[in-house]
Amino acid sequence: MPMINVQMFEGRTPEQRRKLAKELTEGTCRALGCTPDAVQIIITDIKKENWAEAGKLFSD
Structure with a gap:
């Protein structure tokens, strides 16, 4: 049984999901x-604020 995990920034609508x-x-x-x-x-x-790339938070 395939299990797919998707991590993404919050804010997507139920329709998008x-x-x-x-x-x-x-x-x-x-x-x-x-x-x-x-x-x-x-x-x-x-x-x-809980996700970073290249040493920088995406919230910055």
């Missing part, structure tokens, strides 16, 4: 030949 889940599920099923009920997706919101 639904679309993401649908697209990820469809793509996974095409690539792996599995059924949609086998695909699980975890979406985690991250605050910009």
Whole structure:
């Protein structure tokens, strides 16, 4: 069973999340030949002050 973890900045709408889940599920099923009920997706919101790149917080 494929498990997909998505980490992204908070602020996406429920509709955007639904679309993401649908697209990820469809793509996974095409690539792996599995059924949609086998695909699980975890979406985690991250605050910009909790994410850094190149030594700088995204909130800065």
